Amino acid sequence: MTSRPRLEVLTPANLDAALAVRVRPDQEVAVAPVAKSLAEAYVHGETAWPRLIMDGDQAVGFLMVFLDIDWKGDGSGDVRSGLWRLNIAADHQGKGYGRFAVAAVTAELRRRGADRLHVTWHPGPHGPEPFYLGLGFHKTGEQVEDQTVGVLAL
Template structure:
């Protein structure tokens, strides 16, 4: 029996944008994350920093992620450029199967490829929010808030320089 396909990322195209916009999280999570269509509109407005991708398992669309790279975090500190996970939407019937972990790993790998040493994300506080998910993956709250959301940071492993 051949191994099960690994999840993979695909860019948004004219052939998959409708399916992307139709992707829905569970109804009880809708207040926690923006719909994919809004994320794609934001990616259109900030094309230099947004990195939208669809998550597929084989041919099945299972989720959406959007990374951000090198955005000024605070107006009073223009040198504080950050990268990380902007949005994560896993389809309602596909949650709990590792796709969220895959998405965070994909963002971390892309950030490391771009020379970053840390990635950030935000989450809605509260018992019904995704805080436990992000903490299990190694994110630590920074003590900051962004738009009322908790800011978390994940340190990336140092690049392997091959020196041994």
């Protein structure tokens, strides 16, 4: 990191920078591109919280949080918030931006009164499992489609 990273709301002025964020080619199977995330944020406007990760004037990543969703979709009261997407640009990986992003999401969810941060990830050799487990996430034993569910106590 060259300066202090920050999260920015997406605007017309930074949209192209967000769309230019690309993960490594071997990671493309594990995380949707920013364009898909923005489309999902549009149709899930009440529960999606997309942000651009900036360092100085450079976009280094993108994240999107889901807020207070009915996890099972059945009205059972299992309401969760968590990290929906985390895309760190290929040439900015390994510089602490992912850790910054998780810490920023943790702070935002605490501010909103949450006590847990959920995340899902694709298992496999190029997946982010070691990253999330290294940050203290624990596997819940659940699967969502073909993804592992993890949780971090706040």
